[in-house]
Structures are given as structure tokens and as C-alpha cells.
Amino acid sequence: xxxxxxxxxxxxxxxxxxxxxxxxxxxxxxxxxxxxxxxxxxxxxxxxxxxxxxxxxxxxxxxxxxxxxxxxxxxxxxxxxxxxxxxxxxxxxxxxxxxxxxxxxxxxxxxxxxxxxxxxxxxxxxxxxxxxxxxxxxxxxxxxxxxxxxxxxxxxxxxxxxxxxxxxxxxxxxxxxxxxxxxxxxxxxxxxxxxxxxxxxxxxxxxxxxxxxxxxxxxxxxxxxxxxxxxxxxxxxxxxxxxxx
Numbered sequence: 001x002x003x004x005x006x007x008x009x010x011x012x013x014x015x016x017x018x019x020x021x022x023x024x025x026x027x028x029x030x031x032x033x034x035x036x037x038x039x040x041x042x043x044x045x046x047x048x049x050x051x052x053x054x055x056x057x058x059x060x061x062x063x064x065x066x067x068x069x070x071x072x073x074x075x076x077x078x079x080x081x082x083x084x085x086x087x088x089x090x091x092x093x094x095x096x097x098x099x100x101x102x103x104x105x106x107x108x109x110x111x112x113x114x115x116x117x118x119x120x121x122x123x124x125x126x127x128x129x130x131x132x133x134x135x136x137x138x139x140x141x142x143x144x145x146x147x148x149x150x151x152x153x154x155x156x157x158x159x160x161x162x163x164x165x166x167x168x169x170x171x172x173x174x175x176x177x178x179x180x181x182x183x184x185x186x187x188x189x190x191x192x193x194x195x196x197x198x199x200x201x202x203x204x205x206x207x208x209x210x211x212x213x214x215x216x217x218x219x220x221x222x223x224x225x226x227x228x229x230x231x232x233x234x235x236x237x238x239x240x241x242x243x244x245x
Contacts, residue, residue, distance in 0.1 A: 002016060003092070006088070007090075011045050011090060012090050018045075019037055023037055031098040034094065039116055043116055046086065054086075055079070087115065088112050092110040093109050094109070095180065097182040105180075107120075107122075107126065109127050109129060126145055126158075128162075131165075131170045131171055132162070132165025134168070135165040139157070139161040140161045145157050159202050163206040175194060176191070176194055177194075178190070178191055179192065216236045
């Protein structure tokens with residue numbers, strides 16, 4: 001399974017098509033094979049996009065640039081440097097199972113920050129991508145999530161991490177969840193209904209357990225500190241937080 005995040009995910013749609021053509025659903029593949037296919041096609045798309053950006057406008061191709069550019073183009077080194085620096089502004093998260101490994105469940109990420117090199121996440125055993133990724137991973141670390149926790153806890157902590165990540169710009173409240181299970185022979189996908197289960201049953205738990213604002217008792221303590229005499233007091237009234245639907 002591949003998840004995508006970025007300001008422009010269009011190159012990842014091409015990447016998904018290329019990877020599917022080499023790794024069809026009916027064909028079992030090892031973790032190393034998936035990583036190799038993903039990285040090779042990521043680099044292929046990166047080069048094609050860089051070519052379209054820097055060479056096509058002047059009527060050149062990457063093949064001609066490699067053979068003649070050094071002798072024919074006065075700004076060859078500048079274009080070469082831009083090629084090297086060009087990256088896809090996307091992040092990819094891939095999750096699946098390899099029956100030859102223990103544990104079989106594996107996750108890795110790819111991003112322009114790491115030049116499309118797959119980064120395995122065996123430790124800590126989870127990953128999050130996108131603008132809310134930092135907040136989400138913070139909660140997963142806070143909850144001490146690992147492959148050893150029960151699956152029901154893992155499901156909740158994953159949702160809680162996404163809920164916490166909603167504080168970031170660009171992360172909406174709508175949530176879709178898929179639980180991947182592997183019995184040693186086949187992978188099963190269990191979707192969790194957004195409205196009935198997530199919004200009505202699980203989100204209320206997130207709201208109950210989320211970090212709380214200062215209450216009136218805590219405000220009284222802070223306002224009474226002699227060391228802060230002369231500074232404005234904190235108001236006791238606080239706005240209630242509501243989840244936007």
C-alpha cells in the first residue's frame with residue numbers, strides 16, 4: 001500500500017502506475033524488490049521532470065545534454081547543477097508484508113529531502129508523512145507505540161496521531177482508515193467506516209484524552225505568583241474547542 005503527500009502529487013500518480021506495472025497485485029514481491037522498483041521509478045520521474053523544466057524549453061533532451069552539453073552549452077554546469085538539485089516536492093509512505101522477514105510487516109518512506117532513497121522505519125515501527133506528520137509522530141512516540149502493542153491499541157493510537165496532526169496547516173478532519181492484516185499467506189484489508197466508527201466512537205476518545213487547556217484553578221495559581229507581580233493576569237474565560245465537520 002502506498003500513501004502520498006505533497007504540494008503537487010501528480011508525479012506520484014505516474015509513479016504509482018509505473019510501480020503497479022512491475023508489481024501487479026497478483027505477484028508477490030520482497031521488501032528489497034519493492035524498494036528497488038520504487039526508487040528506480042522515482043528517479044526516472046525526477047529526471048523526466050527536470051528535463052521538461054530545464055532542457056525541453058531550449059530544444060534539448062537528456063540524452064543530447066549528456067553527450068554534447070559540455071561542448072555546446074555555455075551554461076552547461078549551471079544546468080547540470082540544477083538537475084542535481086531538482087527534487088519532487090512529495091513524500092511517500094509504503095507499507096506491506098514480506099513473509100521472509102520477521103516481523104513481516106514493514107514500512108518505509110521516500111521524500112525529496114532524502115533524494116528518493118527509501119528510509120526503513122522498522123525502528124520505531126511507525127511513520128507519518130505530510131504537514132501533520134511531525135505532530136502525528138510526536139503522539140506515536142508519546143504513546144510508546146511499537147510492533148509489540150495490541151492491534152486494537154495500535155488502531156486507536158494511529159487515529160489519535162492523525163487527530164493531533166490536524167493542528168497543522170492543510171490537514172483536514174476527514175479520516176479514512178485501513179487496517180492491513182497478514183496471516184502468513186495473504187493480506188487482508190479492513191476499512192473502518194469514517195462516519196459511524198471514527199467520528200461517533202473514536203474521535204470522542206481523542207477529544208477526551210487530548211491535552212487540556214488551563215482551567216480556572218490553574219489560572220488562579222498562575223495569577224497569584226508573587227514573582228510575576230505587575231504583569232497582566234490571565235483571563236479565566238476560555239473558548240471551548242469544537243471539531244469542524
